[in-house]
Amino acid sequence: MIVPIGWYLILAAALFSIGLVGVLVRRNIIIMFMCIELMLNSVNLTLVAFSRMHGNLDGQVLSFFVIVVAAAEVTVGLALIVNLFKLRGTTDADSVDALRA
Amino acid sequence: MAVVAQAEAAAGAGEFWVFILIGALALGSALAMVLMRNSVHAALMLVINFFAIAVLYAVLEAQFLAVVQIIVYAGAIVVLFLFVLMLLGVGGQERFTERIRGQKTAAVLLGLAVFVLIGGAAASPFLGEGAACNVPAEIRAAAAGETCVGLTEANAEGNVRGLGFLLFTDYVWPFEVMSVLLVIAALGAMVLGKREEDPADLVDQGESGVPAPFEPDEGSGDGSSTAGGARRADTDAEEGRS
Numbered sequence: 001m002i003v004p005i006g007w008y009l010i011l012a013a014a015l016f017s018i019g020l021v022g023v024l025v026r027r028n029i030i031i032m033f034m035c036i037e038l039m040l041n042s043v044n045l046t047l048v049a050f051s052r053m054h055g056n057l058d059g060q061v062l063s064f065f066v067i068v069v070a071a072a073e074v075t076v077g078l079a080l081i082v083n084l085f086k087l088r089g090t091t092d093a094d095s096v097d098a099l100r101a
Numbered sequence: 102m103a104v105v106a107q108a109e110a111a112a113g114a115g116e117f118w119v120f121i122l123i124g125a126l127a128l129g130s131a132l133a134m135v136l137m138r139n140s141v142h143a144a145l146m147l148v149i150n151f152f153a154i155a156v157l158y159a160v161l162e163a164q165f166l167a168v169v170q171i172i173v174y175a176g177a178i179v180v181l182f183l184f185v186l187m188l189l190g191v192g193g194q195e196r197f198t199e200r201i202r203g204q205k206t207a208a209v210l211l212g213l214a215v216f217v218l219i220g221g222a223a224a225s226p227f228l229g230e231g232a233a234c235n236v237p238a239e240i241r242a243a244a245a246g247e248t249c250v251g252l253t254e255a256n257a258e259g260n261v262r263g264l265g266f267l268l269f270t271d272y273v274w275p276f277e278v279m280s281v282l283l284v285i286a287a288l289g290a291m292v293l294g295k296r297e298e299d300p301a302d303l304v305d306q307g308e309s310g311v312p313a314p315f316e317p318d319e320g321s322g323d324g325s326s327t328a329g330g331a332r333r334a335d336t337d338a339e340e341g342r343s
Contacts, residue, residue: 069279
């Protein structure tokens with residue numbers, strides 16, 4: 001039973017696509033944000049898979065940095081969402097249309 | 102030798118079944134997260150997905166990242182998400198009408214196209230027997246195409262040691278920038294999360310609604326100073342005792 005690295009890449013591509021569809025389809029900002037986290041995770045999976053493929057740890061270091069950036073991003077993003085909720089009373093992305101003509 | 106080959110074969114089969122089960126779990130929980138109407142349920146599906154990916158990291162010989170994934174993602178990030186969900190008290194009233202006609206169909210088609218293109222382009226060179234890290238090295242070397250090197254050598258002194266060595270030699274500058282980034286993110290969240298400063302929130306104004314100006318009455322200066330002196334003496338005495 002072989003498990004080529006390609007299978008991990010296909011799984012990561014599937015997770016990335018699911019996250020992308022989620023960002024485009026869902027209207028709740030918090031859930032869109034979760035989908036972005038899902039996409040970041042799938043890219044991390046790719047990096048770790050390639051790290052094993054090529055036998056060096058640089059991919060894992062980059063993956064670690066991505067996790068740190070994701071943590072920082074979530075902190076600021078959720079603070080923004082809370083502020084938006086205070087302003088609009090909803091987390092619906094369609095409600096943020098102040099610049100709409 | 103036969104025993105070693107047998108053990109390697111068993112490990113290979115183990116990786117196969119772990120990949121099938123955990124991969125299906127990751128895919129299923131991701132789909133469920135996108136399809137769930139209730140945002141709290143979606144967040145819980147996200148936890149399952151993060152755990153599944155942590156297991157895949159462990160299988161891919163990235164033990165440190167597997168633990169970090171559980172601590173940072175499943176432990177901190179999802180808790181933040183749930184905290185905000187509970188704070189805002191939103192559940193299940195999301196509108197599912199489309200603002201742009203045909204947006205959902207287009208999004209799903211785009212997602213499929215991205216899957217086929219990225220998956221096909223990235224994965225096609227790595228589907229051969231040589232790219233499978235769970236087959237014995239001799240077969241890997243003999244197979245055509247890309248060859249999986251594996252992390253046995255890089256992880257010889259342990260995964261954490263190897264990662265730490267890289268972090269503090271080759272990647273020390275990005276590492277420092279990361280620390281600055283985290284501080285900035287924490288400050289940014291504090292600034293964004295701060296309430297608009299309103300004196301009404303800070304001062305108990307009594308009946309009038311206007312904070313009473315501070316008016317020292319006659320002799321209070323003397324009294325307060327003696328009180329302060331007495332307190333000072335008290336603390337001094339306590340310190341002396343202790």
